[in-house]
Amino acid sequence: MTQSEFINIVTPFKDKVFRLAKRLLVSTEEAEDATQEVLIKLWNKNNDFKKYRNIEAFAMTMTKNFCFDKLKSKQAQNLKIVHSNYQDHNVALQKQVELNDSIGWVGKIMEQLPEQQKMVIQLRDIEQYDFKEIAKMLDMNETAVRVALSRARKTIREQLTKTHNYGVK
Amino acid sequence: MALNKNIEHLLEKYENGETSLIEEQQLKNYFSQETVAPHLEMYKPMFQYFLVNHQEQFTKDIPLNTKRKFNFKWLSVAAVAVLMLSVYFNKAEEITAKDKLDYNNAKAALALVSKHLNKATSQVSYLDAINKAGTQVDYLKEINNPMGRIFKK
Numbered sequence: 001m002t003q004s005e006f007i008n009i010v011t012p013f014k015d016k017v018f019r020l021a022k023r024l025l026v027s028t029e030e031a032e033d034a035t036q037e038v039l040i041k042l043w044n045k046n047n048d049f050k051k052y053r054n055i056e057a058f059a060m061t062m063t064k065n066f067c068f069d070k071l072k073s074k075q076a077q078n079l080k081i082v083h084s085n086y087q088d089h090n091v092a093l094q095k096q097v098e099l100n101d102s103i104g105w106v107g108k109i110m111e112q113l114p115e116q117q118k119m120v121i122q123l124r125d126i127e128q129y130d131f132k133e134i135a136k137m138l139d140m141n142e143t144a145v146r147v148a149l150s151r152a153r154k155t156i157r158e159q160l161t162k163t164h165n166y167g168v169k
Numbered sequence: 170m171a172l173n174k175n176i177e178h179l180l181e182k183y184e185n186g187e188t189s190l191i192e193e194q195q196l197k198n199y200f201s202q203e204t205v206a207p208h209l210e211m212y213k214p215m216f217q218y219f220l221v222n223h224q225e226q227f228t229k230d231i232p233l234n235t236k237r238k239f240n241f242k243w244l245s246v247a248a249v250a251v252l253m254l255s256v257y258f259n260k261a262e263e264i265t266a267k268d269k270l271d272y273n274n275a276k277a278a279l280a281l282v283s284k285h286l287n288k289a290t291s292q293v294s295y296l297d298a299i300n301k302a303g304t305q306v307d308y309l310k311e312i313n314n315p316m317g318r319i320f321k322k
Binding site for chain 2: 014
């Protein structure tokens, strides 16, 4: 397989890999590194490529495992690095600032979810995979995926209601 | 209002993880509008967060090395070729009757040559006498000693 063929196969889902990595690792830089790493691993598997029926699902599983390893090694080092991708909010309209702000809240709430729920909500609500695919990627059964998803959604809604009411009252 | 009822129903299903992808898309569309029902306002950032996050892209390029791995298949092919060639060239030649005859002829001829050579050497053995005489004339060297002394002076 040539490089360009590989790129063509990888392009449709490389953003998804990146977003999943970012969901788990939080930092943009680390997520970029993780994505590169995963794609290079895929490239090195080159010859076995045709064996995998669903390369995308396989890549997502690889990403999950890679990020878990990363997180584990970070815990083992007993180092806690807090990432907070600083951004320049340069929006004039008050409304938009408010909106960005509450969107930021959602991000913060999601950061506090357990890893599994993070992944499930990432794969379902953001990437829009169906339950079967998610179950395969995360090596869970479909019911477990639904339960995790439902819990994550409820938690987010509860937290949002809290902050929303806090702002109003 | 009928729409709101529908949305509320969908939200309930959504929280139980029972919505289909199409229904979820409906919810996303609804919450990306400017105005939503006030009591559903808190869902808005959630769905917008999902939509915004979906647009994030991976911009770094992928450093793929083109270095091909050494193919061991070809190594075995080369090894087999070398083996075949060596077998071909080192094939032991069969000894035929003619070869044996040639060999015996050559042996006889060489034996003849060596026999004559030996006879000749024995005939020249009297040359030893010259060597003997040579040693006997060795005392002549002694003359050199006094002569050297004379010429030095």
